[in-house]
Amino acid sequence: MYQGRSRCPPQKSYKQSARTAQMIGLVLIGLGLLLLFLCIPGWAWAALAGCLLVAVGFLLIRASRR
Secondary structure (H helix, E strand, C coil): CCCCCCCCCCCCCHHHHHHHHHHHHHHHHHHHHHHHHHCCCCCHHHHHHHHHHHHHHHHHHHHHCC
8 A cells, every 4th residue: 555655755965964064174274274374484383283174174075075
């Protein structure tokens, strides 16, 4: 009688989460670049943190496009 079909078709919600991940990645890249450029003459650890933020943002954008 019912034959295993549901009344509601499955919904795909991964598009919105991919867009959110891209936006977070862009913000992380921007913050990392800002921190990197502001701390070039100063503290080397802050510059390293800026590089890490850029790398994490890039990886997040790349992962969200898959």
